[in-house]
Amino acid sequence: MKEEVQESDQMADENRANTGRSMSPPFRHLFVAVLLIGLALGASYAGYLVASSAYSQLRTLVSRLTGTNNQPIQSANGSVCWSTSSRDGLVLQATLANAGRAVTVTMAVDTGAYISAAPRELATELGVNPYSGNPVELGSVYGQSEVGYIHTVSLTLANMHTVQIPIAIMLSNSVPYVLGRQGFLNQFTLQVEQSSSMFCLKQN
Structure with a gap:
């Protein structure tokens, strides 16, 4: 009887360990997904700033070349x-x-x-x-x-x-x-x- 209880406890421990291992990958995947989304948003914002700056410089250059800053x-x-x-x-x-x-x-x-x-x-x-x-x-x-x-x-x-x-x-x-x-x-x-x-x- 004692051996059956020990065997039952051992099986329960293995189940808990397996459950922990089976739940760990999804959490890791979720963390990686959130991290990638954050990096993508950061890169998009940085790209927006660069594009905005480039557009501003281009608009200034075009404005000077076309003379729109020198109205008669x-x-x-x-x-x-x-x-x-x-x-x-x-x-x-x-x-x-x-x-x-x-x-x-x-x-x-x-x-x-x-x-x-x-x-x-x-x-x-x-x-x-x-x-x-x-x-x-x-x-x-x-x-x-x-x-x-x-x-x-x-x-x-x-x-x-x-x-x-x-x-x-x-x-x-x-x-x-x-x-x-x-x-x-x-x-x-x-x-x-x-x-x-x-x-x-x-x-x-």
């Missing part, structure tokens, strides 16, 4: 003014058009430039064969000469009448959009107001 101001004497930038200079938005096609770009007013200039991509945007214009050789800021071809396009600035200007479409896409003296500054009067950090254009 109509003055009382009929001039249109923009704020100057120590980094970008005299920058404004302009619409260039030809044969029913148009593109709005950011251009820099450069009083030292002999003629207005644009990268080769302008020819693609306006459907122009760049080689059909008159060839011209222009110097760059690095002292090297670059070849371009002069075309006549329509130029529209904010709150101003559309005018025709000659523009040299260069063969390189690294050339910036520039408004130069010939054909542009003889149709507009440029005034730079250092005290108010503004520059103004008025049609002649």
Whole structure:
């Protein structure tokens, strides 16, 4: 009888041990699942912060490149003014058009430039064969000469009448959009107001 009781107690101990072992894996799995969910949520939040920061930087860059931070101001004497930038200079938005096609770009007013200039991509945007214009050789800021071809396009600035200007479409896409003296500054009067950090254009 005593041996039967001992055997019964031993079986009960084994059952409890087996029960403990059988319940342990689910708890471990639950813990691992909770841990993985926590890590996933943390990674998602970190990814959101990175994406948010990248989007903010991209929006700032696009805003600067498209000139949306430099809105024109109509003055009382009929001039249109923009704020100057120590980094970008005299920058404004302009619409260039030809044969029913148009593109709005950011251009820099450069009083030292002999003629207005644009990268080769302008020819693609306006459907122009760049080689059909008159060839011209222009110097760059690095002292090297670059070849371009002069075309006549329509130029529209904010709150101003559309005018025709000659523009040299260069063969390189690294050339910036520039408004130069010939054909542009003889149709507009440029005034730079250092005290108010503004520059103004008025049609002649």
